[in-house]
Amino acid sequence: MSLEISPAARDALEGWLDHGRALKGAADNTLTAYRTDVLEFIVFMTGYHGQPQGLGALARITVTDMRAWMANQRASGTGARSLARKLSAVKTFYRWLAEREGFEPTSVLSARSPKFTKKLPRPLSPDAAKAMIDTVEAQSVKGWVGARDAAVVTLLYGCGLRISEALGLTGKDLPLGDTLRIIGKGGKERIVPVLPVARAAVARYLDMCPHDPAPDKPVFRGVRGGALNPRLVQKVTEQARLQLGLPATATPHAMRHSFATHLLAAGGDLRAIQELLGHASLSTTQAYTAVDTVHLMQVYERTHPKAQ
Structure with missing residues (x-):
């Protein structure tokens, strides 16, 4: 070309x-x-x-x-x-x-961009997110591979990481502490809290992994020791969602959406969630308010006496 x-x-x-x-x-x-x-x-x-x-x-x-x-x-x-x-x-x-x-x-x-309807994130419910992590681990016959996949998905949901950010971790990021320094899109740096459950999932994977976590090597490895291909994470997530009967929108990225939406539903500040996600613009994060509003309206219509 x-x-x-x-x-x-x-x-x-x-x-x-x-x-x-x-x-x-x-x-x-x-x-x-x-x-x-x-x-x-x-x-x-x-x-x-x-x-x-x-x-x-x-x-x-x-x-x-x-x-x-x-x-x-x-x-x-x-x-x-x-x-x-x-x-x-x-x-x-x-x-x-x-x-x-x-x-x-x-x-x-001056060329005008075509109009299109923004697709809102499709978060999983908290129970579905947990079931996804558990089911992802059960997909592999190799114990350490299942622990690896569960650790990756736990980081997506527990820390709000993009899949590229999770797979970009190297040995120098270990052992995981209370926070993690992430370099996201456009070289934008952010600090994200690491939940104990996420630290435990990664530590468990590392204990089982046959490959040495050298400082210059990726944390998450393929079976042959190379960097884990994101397509493999997508594939195992797809298998898990089919087994759980979840919609096609239950992707690895949906775990990150779920992280944000569940924080917002629990009273999280939108600006703080923007920082945790590494969004350059608050308008990107504001899509989650629409998702949460849909959820709130569903609860209202289902439970308010006047809505019956």
Whole structure:
């Protein structure tokens, strides 16, 4: 794909990615997604105009060009949410490129993101979250593998970690104390409390694990000793939810959602929960208030005398 674009455009793209990596601490997964999205945009413009798009051509992108690209994306089956993400990546690239090359990027920046309905988190009930952890452990015939999977899922629910954050722990984070220093998205650092049950789950796994937890090695290992693949955690969680009869939304990430929602239901402060989750914006955390409101209304309608 990269051979279809001009060397200048390719160099600009890599320069922007290097800028994000060096100055903003963007995660590798984020940068990979950015590269794919912007590269697809440049390739489309190359075909649309019938010639390689150098920096001069990229600076002359028009509103009509943007509409054509967005229409092509929708026609190819790209959903509104995905298109909004792609457009955001293109706009971010253009802000950087325009500042570096000295042109006006209004035609690109004025493109309106498609509207889509935000999906609210689907938390598990406290009993279902506990059952998920217990069932995950029972899935494996190898005792230490079951203890490993249970420890990972316990960290997701007990500490509100993202799966990448849990699997990113290394030997230097051991032994787990009362708190854990996490480097999250965008290099954002936060301190999260570690519940005794989470410390116990990790300690139990480590006692059973046949691989040495060296300081530079991941805490959670695959059977052959390499870093644990997140897909394996997703797979064992899927097996557990099927066994428990839980909906398809009962994913590893749902355990993190459950952590936040259960804290909020117990009277937790929204700003504090934002810090625990590592959300850059409070608006992201505020989605949980909608979930909790739904729960409260269900309780109200079920129990209030006037609602009968």
